[in-house]
Amino acid sequence: MGPxxxxxxxxxxxxxxxxxxxxxRIADGLLREVHFRGGGCPGxxxxxxxxxxxxxxxxxRPFLKDIPCQNxxxxxDQLDKxxxxxxxxxxxxxxxxxxxxxLWTKTRVALVGNLAGRLEVWEALKADxxxxxxxxxxxxxxxxxxxxxxxxxxxxxxxxxxxxxxxxEEDWRYAxxxxxxxxxxxxxxxxxxxxxxxxxxxxxLGAKKGMVFYGTYIQDLPGFSxxxxxxxxxxxxxNLTRFMEDESVFPAxxxxxxxxxxxxxxxxxxxKWGHWQVGGVDFISVGPASDDDRLxxxxxxxxxxxxxxxxxxxxxxxxxxxxx
Amino acid sequence: MxxxxxxxxxxxxxxxxxxxxxxxxxxxxNRFRELKAKSLPSIALDEQLVYESLIPGQxxxxxxxxxxWRVKNG
Numbered sequence: 001m002g003p004x005x006x007x008x009x010x011x012x013x014x015x016x017x018x019x020x021x022x023x024x025r026i027a028d029g030l031l032r033e034v035h036f037r038g039g040g041c042p043g044x045x046x047x048x049x050x051x052x053x054x055x056x057x058x059x060x061r062p063f064l065k066d067i068p069c070q071n072x073x074x075x076x077d078q079l080d081k082x083x084x085x086x087x088x089x090x091x092x093x094x095x096x097x098x099x100x101x102x103l104w105t106k107t108r109v110a111l112v113g114n115l116a117g118r119l120e121v122w123e124a125l126k127a128d129x130x131x132x133x134x135x136x137x138x139x140x141x142x143x144x145x146x147x148x149x150x151x152x153x154x155x156x157x158x159x160x161x162x163x164x165x166x167x168x169e170e171d172w173r174y175a176x177x178x179x180x181x182x183x184x185x186x187x188x189x190x191x192x193x194x195x196x197x198x199x200x201x202x203x204x205l206g207a208k209k210g211m212v213f214y215g216t217y218i219q220d221l222p223g224f225s226x227x228x229x230x231x232x233x234x235x236x237x238x239n240l241t242r243f244m245e246d247e248s249v250f251p252a253x254x255x256x257x258x259x260x261x262x263x264x265x266x267x268x269x270x271x272k273w274g275h276w277q278v279g280g281v282d283f284i285s286v287g288p289a290s291d292d293d294r295l296x297x298x299x300x301x302x303x304x305x306x307x308x309x310x311x312x313x314x315x316x317x318x319x320x321x322x323x324x
Numbered sequence: 325m326x327x328x329x330x331x332x333x334x335x336x337x338x339x340x341x342x343x344x345x346x347x348x349x350x351x352x353x354n355r356f357r358e359l360k361a362k363s364l365p366s367i368a369l370d371e372q373l374v375y376e377s378l379i380p381g382q383x384x385x386x387x388x389x390x391x392x393w394r395v396k397n398g
Binding site for chain 2: 239
């Protein structure tokens with residue numbers, strides 16, 4: 001038996017049935033997985049998904065066709081249409097956001113926002129991380145600034161094994177060369193590094209599961225679905241509460257948090273430090289690493305299931321140390 | 325909350341058109357914000373937020389639908 005390939009992932013927007021989307025994966029002519037998202041009969045859908053997993057598409061399609069349920073169609077009928085669209089190229093594979101996972105459970109994590117290509121800021125913060133014994137550093141975007149030479153900072157970040165970088169909106173634009181700037185100065189390794197940065201990071205802090213993302217630009221990525229893992233957290237933090245600016249909707253947020261995967265939701269788009277606890281979830285807004293040359297980073301720790309965020313303000317940048 | 329609407333008698337169902345939004349989606353959140361709702365679940369009638377958090381009794385909801393229908397249809 002040959003190796004199992006991951007294949008291509010598809011998202012089909014349905015018509016006339018309860019679930020608004022069908023997510024599935026095709027590899028080597030086999031239906032690797034199927035999920036009916038956003039509604040419908042969960043028990044039946046789960047059974048159908050189990051029965052179809054790893055079956056040949058050619059074999060299953062005759063069973064799906066022409067089953068009526070409502071509006072002259074049904075979940076199996078829509079799945080058949082989805083498979084047909086995927087096979088004839090009318091439905092393109094979905095890519096959506098890049099998700100990375102920090103697999104090792106942490107107890108002390110540093111949060112850094114908006115480095116904006118400034119190596120001297122990073123160097124000034126880094127000394128502090130060592131002193132505070134942080135186990136990992138999560139750098140939320142933006143790591144880059146289109147009007148500066150970002151190469152030196154990116155080289156340092158990509159070589160530091162404690163650092164995980166999360167792509168910010170400007171980084172995303174910069175990587176795709178949407179902005180005019182000196183991106184030509186980046187060497188191929190730095191370009192690859194920028195283009196492969198995670199857009200969502202999942203992690204464990206003590207017994208709590210957390211997620212880190214920059215902001216709402218992720219929802220504009222081709223193939224994004226409201227029903228993917230972590231999409232709900234992004235929608236609630238970004239769209240419902242406007243990154244916790246609108247406290248009047250916190251009762252609605254509280255009603256939605258039981259459906260979250262994450263107990264900690266960290267974002268950077270608001271560009272101000274903040275920490276809220278709503279519905280048993282910790283929401284953390286990460287401020288910029290440097291604001292008028294005042295430095296700051298966040299030390300996130302957990303003890304006895306209690307999460308603490310302490311904003312650290314190390315002494316300023318030493319003039320001349322990294323001036324070019 | 326959707327259940328409170330679905331179980332209304334047929335004569336009331338015929339007076340109205342029902343639309344349900346899924347708060348997990350951006351479309352649902354946008355609609356929630358347009359209606360200036362604050363909590364869940366919520367029911368709006370004729371673009372007006374009428375019930376929030378509190379699920380109305382069947383009779384109360386039916387009365388409110390009838391009242392609005394009479395205002396609009398003389």
